[in-house]
Amino acid sequence: MMVTTMLLRSKMAAEKVATGVTPNKGLKLMERYFSTQVLKSPLSLMSLDMPDIWAPPSPTDYCSPSSSPCNFSGQQTAAVIDGKSIAEEIRSAIAIEVSRMRRCIGKVPGLAVILVGQRRDSQTYVRNKINACEEVGIKSLFSALPEDCTEDTVVRELLRYNNDPSIHGVLVQLPLPKHLDEEKILNMVKLEKDVDGFHPVNIGNLAMRGREPLFVSCTPKGCIELLIRSGVEIMGKHAVVIGRSNIVGLPTSLLLQRHHATVTILHAFSKSPELTTQEADIVVTAAGVPNLVRGDWLKPGAVVIDVGTCPIEDPSSEFGYRLVGDVCYEEAARVASAITPVPGGVGPMTIAMLLANTLDAAQRVGDFN
Ligand SMILES: NC(=O)C1=CN([C@@H]2O[C@H](COP(=O)(O)OP(=O)(O)OC[C@H]3O[C@@H](n4cnc5c(N)ncnc54)[C@H](OP(=O)(O)O)[C@@H]3O)[C@@H](O)[C@H]2O)C=CC1
Numbered sequence: 001m002m003v004t005t006m007l008l009r010s011k012m013a014a015e016k017v018a019t020g021v022t023p024n025k026g027l028k029l030m031e032r033y034f035s036t037q038v039l040k041s042p043l044s045l046m047s048l049d050m051p052d053i054w055a056p057p058s059p060t061d062y063c064s065p066s067s068s069p070c071n072f073s074g075q076q077t078a079a080v081i082d083g084k085s086i087a088e089e090i091r092s093a094i095a096i097e098v099s100r101m102r103r104c105i106g107k108v109p110g111l112a113v114i115l116v117g118q119r120r121d122s123q124t125y126v127r128n129k130i131n132a133c134e135e136v137g138i139k140s141l142f143s144a145l146p147e148d149c150t151e152d153t154v155v156r157e158l159l160r161y162n163n164d165p166s167i168h169g170v171l172v173q174l175p176l177p178k179h180l181d182e183e184k185i186l187n188m189v190k191l192e193k194d195v196d197g198f199h200p201v202n203i204g205n206l207a208m209r210g211r212e213p214l215f216v217s218c219t220p221k222g223c224i225e226l227l228i229r230s231g232v233e234i235m236g237k238h239a240v241v242i243g244r245s246n247i248v249g250l251p252t253s254l255l256l257q258r259h260h261a262t263v264t265i266l267h268a269f270s271k272s273p274e275l276t277t278q279e280a281d282i283v284v285t286a287a288g289v290p291n292l293v294r295g296d297w298l299k300p301g302a303v304v305i306d307v308g309t310c311p312i313e314d315p316s317s318e319f320g321y322r323l324v325g326d327v328c329y330e331e332a333a334r335v336a337s338a339i340t341p342v343p344g345g346v347g348p349m350t351i352a353m354l355l356a357n358t359l360d361a362a363q364r365v366g367d368f369n
């Protein structure tokens with residue numbers, strides 16, 4: 001109940017900021033609420049905290065990009081967008097939904113993960129995904145295939161999961177070894193089980209006006225959830241996305257556009273990127289380049305979402321390395337109004353969104369909501 005109320009509060013704050021209307025009782029607003037949501041499926045994440053009562057948002061829920069003046073002398077510290085705890089709230093809500101599903105129809109969502117090869121970072125990410133499934137009651141199946149396995153082996157495994165009715169989401173961990181055709185393999189994931197949102201039909205539908213993808217990629221969806229749940233207004237704002245990959249940069253820019261931001265995309269060939277970012281109310285960076293974004297790249301009061309996750313050597317830490325983002329955090333935190341840390345920002349949200357997509361997929365199949 002408390003989780004629901006907390007989620008409700010941040011959602012209500014988001015609604016207030018996004019529409020400029022204080023949410024209040026009544027069907028009309030519920031209709032308006034749904035019509036302003038990008039993903040309208042009642043089974044999508046948005047449904048998890050769909051309120052049956054409308055509570056007023058607290059003023060502390062708000063964080064408007066570029067609205068507060070900034071002091072360069074280092075006195076202002078940006079609000080930390082705590083992805084870890086927001087993801088935890090979402091996972092709690094998912095766990096409640098999963099147990100309701102189990103009680104009502106005797107079934108739980110199922111996720112299958114295919115990992116090819118021995119990359120340590122991929123093994124860690126996959127382990128985190130499987131642990132998260134277990135935590136919320138989602139069944140998980142895992143195929144670890146050798147680095148040198150044939151494309152046929154991967155396809156066979158994929159088709160097996162595509163045809164398994166107890167599996168609602170199928171994920172092929174990327175990157176794949178070079179000898180495997182990533183495009184061909186991702187194209188074979190059943191559209192209704194594409195919980196990663198990497199299938200070209202899902203990305204295409206995300207890109208087209210008036211179309212609804214069955215799934216939105218987890219990291220971009222996590223970034224938007226972080227903004228909305230922190231009360232950051234997106235509509236009409238200038239958002240700069242650094243990076244244009246199929247799995248992060250591109251879908252993030254599409255999603256921001258769907259939320260009515262004016263979006264600029266920067267990439268490795270962009271000239272004077274700092275001049276463009278200085279104009280941005282919202283900066284989402286997914287380049288994989290440590291310290292790319294300096295404090296003086298940012299407009300005072302900007303909101304910064306750092307997707308970058310780069311291991312850098314650090315003999316003082318337990319494993320000899322630590323993770324850093326694309327943003328020079330100490331500098332940016334003195335200029336921005338809000339910022340995500342690395343780790344503990346976008347990463348945990350990616351996993352929470354994967355669970356949410358898997359739940360969504362299962363509820364669709366079971367016609368359960
Ligand atoms: N936290 C999370 O949940 C996730 C984190 N990540 C992290 O996000 C980062 C990006 O991942 P991903 O999109 O897969 O990476 P890719 O390598 O596929 O894409 C990187 C993008 O950044 C652009 N880029 C590279 N260098 C620069 C630069 N100096 N200036 C501007 N743009 C640049 C590239 O441009 P171009 O297209 O011109 O080459 C490319 O579009 C990585 O650190 C990854 O680990 C990824 C997924 C999830």
Ligand SMILES: Nc1nc(=O)c2c([nH]1)NC[C@@H]1CN(c3ccc(C(=O)N[C@@H](CCC(=O)O)C(=O)O)cc3)C=[N+]21
Pocket residue numbers: 124125128171172173174175196218219309323342343344345346347348350351
């Ligand atoms: N098919 C596929 N789907 C993906 O979603 C996918 C992928 N392939 N390949 C690799 C990238 C990367 N990615 C991350 C997920 C979680 C964290 C995460 O949880 N990070 C933690 C730290 C984790 C740690 O300590 O290692 C954090 O930022 O706090 C990071 C990165 C998903 N990806």
